[in-house]
Amino acid sequence: MTTLTDDVKDPATDDASHDGHAHDDHSHDDHHHHIPKGISRWLLTTNHKDIGTLYLWFAFIMFLVGGAMAMVIRAELFQPGLQIVEPNFFNQMTTVHGLIMVFGAVMPAFTGLANWLVPMMIGAPDMALPRMNNWSFWILPFAFLILLSSLFMEGGGPSFGWTFYAPLSTTYSGDSTALFVFSVHIMGISSIMGAINVIVTIFNMRAPGMTLMKMPMFVWTWLITAFLLIAVMPVLAGVVTMVLTDKYFGTSFFDAAGGGDPVLFQHIFWFFGHPEVYIMILPAFGIISQIVPTFSRKKLFGYASMVYATASIALLSFVVWAHHMFTTGMPVEWEKFFMFATMLISVPTGVKVFNWVATMWRGSLTFEIPMLFAIAFIVLFTIGGLSGLMLAITPVDFQYHDTYFVVAHFHYVLVTGAVFSIMAAVYYWLPKWTGRMFDITLAKWHFWCSLISVNVLFFPMHFVGLAGMPRRIPDYALQFADFNKWISVGGFAFGLSQLIFLALLVKACRKRGEPVSDQVWDGAEGLEWEIPSPAPYHTFDTPPQIK
Amino acid sequence: MEQNVKPKTSIDEGSLRAAPNNAKTVTKLVFVVIGMFGFGFALVPLYDVFCDIAGINGKTATTAAVYEPTLIDESRSITVDFITRTNTGMPWEFSVQTKSIDVHPGKLAKVDFYVRNPASRDIIAQAIPSISPGKAALYMNKTECFCFNHQPLKAGEEAIMPMTFFIDPQLPDEITYFTLQYTLYDITERVDEPVSVAMNKSQGR
Numbered sequence: 043m044t045t046l047t048d049d050v051k052d053p054a055t056d057d058a059s060h061d062g063h064a065h066d067d068h069s070h071d072d073h074h075h076h077i078p079k080g081i082s083r084w085l086l087t088t089n090h091k092d093i094g095t096l097y098l099w100f101a102f103i104m105f106l107v108g109g110a111m112a113m114v115i116r117a118e119l120f121q122p123g124l125q126i127v128e129p130n131f132f133n134q135m136t137t138v139h140g141l142i143m144v145f146g147a148v149m150p151a152f153t154g155l156a157n158w159l160v161p162m163m164i165g166a167p168d169m170a171l172p173r174m175n176n177w178s179f180w181i182l183p184f185a186f187l188i189l190l191s192s193l194f195m196e197g198g199g200p201s202f203g204w205t206f207y208a209p210l211s212t213t214y215s216g217d218s219t220a221l222f223v224f225s226v227h228i229m230g231i232s233s234i235m236g237a238i239n240v241i242v243t244i245f246n247m248r249a250p251g252m253t254l255m256k257m258p259m260f261v262w263t264w265l266i267t268a269f270l271l272i273a274v275m276p277v278l279a280g281v282v283t284m285v286l287t288d289k290y291f292g293t294s295f296f297d298a299a300g301g302g303d304p305v306l307f308q309h310i311f312w313f314f315g316h317p318e319v320y321i322m323i324l325p326a327f328g329i330i331s332q333i334v335p336t337f338s339r340k341k342l343f344g345y346a347s348m349v350y351a352t353a354s355i356a357l358l359s360f361v362v363w364a365h366h367m368f369t370t371g372m373p374v375e376w377e378k379f380f381m382f383a384t385m386l387i388s389v390p391t392g393v394k395v396f397n398w399v400a401t402m403w404r405g406s407l408t409f410e411i412p413m414l415f416a417i418a419f420i421v422l423f424t425i426g427g428l429s430g431l432m433l434a435i436t437p438v439d440f441q442y443h444d445t446y447f448v449v450a451h452f453h454y455v456l457v458t459g460a461v462f463s464i465m466a467a468v469y470y471w472l473p474k475w476t477g478r479m480f481d482i483t484l485a486k487w488h489f490w491c492s493l494i495s496v497n498v499l500f501f502p503m504h505f506v507g508l509a510g511m512p513r514r515i516p517d518y519a520l521q522f523a524d525f526n527k528w529i530s531v532g533g534f535a536f537g538l539s540q541l542i543f544l545a546l547l548v549k550a551c552r553k554r555g556e557p558v559s560d561q562v563w564d565g566a567e568g569l570e571w572e573i574p575s576p577a578p579y580h581t582f583d584t585p586p587q588i589k
Numbered sequence: 590m591e592q593n594v595k596p597k598t599s600i601d602e603g604s605l606r607a608a609p610n611n612a613k614t615v616t617k618l619v620f621v622v623i624g625m626f627g628f629g630f631a632l633v634p635l636y637d638v639f640c641d642i643a644g645i646n647g648k649t650a651t652t653a654a655v656y657e658p659t660l661i662d663e664s665r666s667i668t669v670d671f672i673t674r675t676n677t678g679m680p681w682e683f684s685v686q687t688k689s690i691d692v693h694p695g696k697l698a699k700v701d702f703y704v705r706n707p708a709s710r711d712i713i714a715q716a717i718p719s720i721s722p723g724k725a726a727l728y729m730n731k732t733e734c735f736c737f738n739h740q741p742l743k744a745g746e747e748a749i750m751p752m753t754f755f756i757d758p759q760l761p762d763e764i765t766y767f768t769l770q771y772t773l774y775d776i777t778e779r780v781d782e783p784v785s786v787a788m789n790k791s792q793g794r
């Protein structure tokens with residue numbers, strides 16, 4: 043354990059002691075021992091923990107920005123008729139809300155968690171490519187600056203939905219489309235660099251004895267996610283490039299008049315888009331697989347089957363894209379293929395859900411905050427999964443297509459799925475990061491307010507969707523008024539609940555609260571719980587011994 | 590202090606061992622990224638290939654077929670409906686002289702389409718065909734079609750556009766009836782040629 047304790051020092055006090063290191067034999071990596079103060083620490087950092095923190099704060103800010111846009115949407119939909127915003131601005135809100143939540147909140151949050159945790163979990167001193175790591179974070183704010191600034195341009199920002207279907211994005215879009223395309227390019231480059239970093243780290247930097255099948259589930263799910271990212275983000279880059287050239291340079295990839303086909307856009311987009319939704323949920327599976335065993339005080343049930351299930355979900359995600367476009371007209375045989383392939387995904391997903399439940403079965407359960415979020419995840423994600431199964435059924439999808447039922451489905455898997463898992467992860471590892479327990483009272487308020495309001499927000503959407511309310515429309519028929527009022531109330535409550543989270547995080551970062559032990563949670567297992575709390579600036583300069 | 594008793598060798602070995610490995614792994618992954626970027630573009634021709642093979646999407650051939658008066662299947666006749674429409678913002682009047690015909694597979698048939706440009710500007714049009722059910726598109730052979738070329742009309746002009754076709758006798762028995770739709774698009778802005786030059790029917794390009 044001497045190797046583990048030799049870095050027991052707070053980043054803040056590290057500067058004082060670095061002089062002692064300056065003339066020792068480690069001068070070749072002496073950047074390890076200088077922590078610049080102030081803004082340049084954050085601008086120039088190559089430390090995986092700093093970059094993880096940057097990613098997480100960035101994601102949280104984007105979550106609040108995207109959430110504010112959702113508040114605009116819900117305010118407009120509070121009652122039928124047009125009262126608060128122009129339809130064109132409403133469309134910009136739905137578009138940018140989607141883009142920000144997908145590319146600005148959920149994906150960077152997972153990358154931030156990967157930065158913090160993957161090296162600590164596999165016993166590596168840092169990410170494999172620390173400078174690229176710095177770059178992949180710091181281009182991200184510029185991407186979103188470009189996207190958000192387009193909202194203030196003449197003609198407004200992108201208003202064609204986050205899926206930017208042609209010809210909406212090619213023929214009928216404003217000039218901000220160029221900004222949209224470039225910002226998506228930058229986001230794509232950022233996540234590709236992040237993914238390459240994760241893969242190289244996991245392949246090359248594991249401590250001796252850390253075999254693949256000994257890796258924690260979070261590392262496994264991120265490894266598979268990273269492969270999905272490098273496989274499909276380039277396809278997204280390709281399709282936005284085609285939109286750009288169709289709009290500005292006279293090509294006709296998606297223009298029937300020039301021999302192209304708008305339906306081709308949907309095929310290419312969803313070839314990216316479906317793996318993308320698993321990019322946003324596989325790391326969540328990893329997080330839940332870490333948390334549930336800790337608070338059940340049992341080993342994860344069916345570790346190997348979890349690994350294989352994750353890999354199968356990832357492979358299947360490449361052959362189901364056309365279930366997003368059943369109504370575009372396809373041969374019946376193809377619709378059947380995509381329907382059955384989609385339903386097949388529920389098998390490995392079911393394996394995971396049953397494994398989590400089996401892990402809890404007869405465990406000594408306790409219900410700390412991370413566990414509350416994890417259990418809420420399991421229940422509510424399963425609801426989202428089941429509505430997904432309903433949408434997979436081709437003939438039924440003809441009715442549900444483009445209704446609020448779809449909105450309910452993907453918010454159950456993305457908000458109560460991905461976002462809840464990120465919150466669970468933050469509550470689970472925050473004491474390890476800060477060295478102190480967060481404010482449990484605030485956390486309980488945050489959990490219960492979020493849990494109740496999120497269901498008031500999204501559950502009634504199933505009903506208005508089944509009754510035929512179309513999505514992405516700023517007005518609706520009178521019979522949907524009562525439900526929409528409830529949905530909006532739930533939306534505002536959910537939005538406000540996140541301010542509790544903000545208060546809690548600010549408090550935690552100011553190092554308030556009781557100091558915690560190295561293990562933090564009794565029952566927590568893994569390398570990250572063997573290093574001191576708070577996690578020292580540098581960990582595992584010497585590889586740990588893996589039993 | 591304890592801080593100086595780190596076993597240095599393990600760090601050095603570690604970094605020496607890791608460095609070339611990382612470069613190799615990164616190179617491989619970058620190739621995957623480039624390959625997938627290319628794959629995104631490869632989907633464009635692949636899409637057409639798949640539609641051709643499967644005979645979906647109702648796209649007919651874009652070049653003229655050669656008519657060989659071999660077998661005419663007089664045992665059955667196929668009903669072909671014609672629908673004409675213009676894209677949003679396209680001002681032309683566009684109609685078909687014969688709304689529906691019955692034709693034996695293998696027999697040559699001719700249909701005339703009427704267009705008029707009521708606008709006060711010269712317009713170049715492109716007609717895009719679409720057949721429903723899509724499978725029939727594989728058996729639709731056009732020997733002459735206005736859709737193979739750009740169609741220019743000066744302001745106020747009108748024209749008759751002919752289309753001759755025969756249905757492949759291999760047409761599956763279950764198809765007894767199909768619809769051919771033409772949509773006219775205004776492509777004046779994407780074509781550089783002046784209308785007067787294009788008027789002599791010297792191929793659109």
